[in-house]
Amino acid sequence: MNLALLFEEDFAAADRAVLTGRRLTHLHEVLKVAEGDLIPVGRVDGNIGSGRVLSLTDSQADILVELTEAPPPPLPLTLILAMPRPKMFRRVLQTCATLGVKDLWLIHSYKVEKSFWQTPWLSAEHLRENMTLGLEQARDTVLPQVNIRKLFKPFVEDELPGLLQGKRALVAHPGTTTPCPTHLDQPTVLCVGPEGGFTPYEVGKLESAGCEGVHLGPRILRVETAVPVLVSRLFDACR
Structure with a gap:
């Protein structure tokens, strides 16, 4: 603390x-x-x-x-994250708060088991508890805003286009041809899939909405590893 x-x-x-x-x-x-x-x-x-x-x-x-x-400045990032496994969700949430992510969207994906949405870690009490731990680690005070969307297609078709306006939009996915960019200094939306990545259909829908597919190389990373690597690569988060 x-x-x-x-x-x-x-x-x-x-x-x-x-x-x-x-x-x-x-x-x-x-x-x-x-x-x-x-x-x-x-x-x-x-x-x-x-x-x-x-x-x-x-x-x-x-x-x-x-x-x-004043607390540290927030990252100019909207992070859209397929709901992680409950056993790692707490760590991911704390990491997001520590790195300065203030706008977090948890969404469904084909590879996300429906039981993940039943975890008690999604309760308001536990969300606040884990975000607090992340903020205390970073000496920050501004609580992230967490939005939960349990239907993939309606979110991508109805809400995502509005979130992307005026921002650079990326979807991190293994096998794409473009390396993840670095040293960004602009509002950005980053989509990160579940273990094993989004399905081809989901990647196609995200790209149709305006997201650019990027990768971190040939290694397949766990979500709890991929999130801090991506954020740090994009924004020099520890500056």
Whole structure:
């Protein structure tokens, strides 16, 4: 936890916050703070800064908050991702938040098992939990927007064209002829398929909507690997 992300319910006053649960455990067991110490904090969708520990017990930490710095800039990226396997979805979501992805669309695909959509990790509570972990890692405060679309064709035909307007549109797919571009500095839409990639029909529909097929070379990567590789290649995400 490189930053304690504070939500509205954590504030007892405009400049006072109370930490409990996971964040309190981190203060005790990892940071080993004492009263008077400063810790990095940020307000969700707001500034980052520091919090001075006013009191510390086994049940809560009271901190005096000063937020003076803007969070890191977001990536100019709309990421459209075929719903990953639940066991890796948490990691992918945390990675997206860490890298600065703010606009995430989860879509269905032929190779996505219908049971994937039943995972509890898609609940609002768990989405917020995992995005928070990703933001805390990156010292960021702005929660990504997650949109869920369980029907591929209606999404591609009815919504995707609007999302692509004014943006460079890419679909990452093994076997295409164009290498993934680098060092982009423009609004971009990136479509990433499930394990094994989109079907030829799905790639065709995405290309008909305006997406350009690109690849990362001959190796087939897992989704949890492909996403950070693609994002870092496109935008120099760690700049």
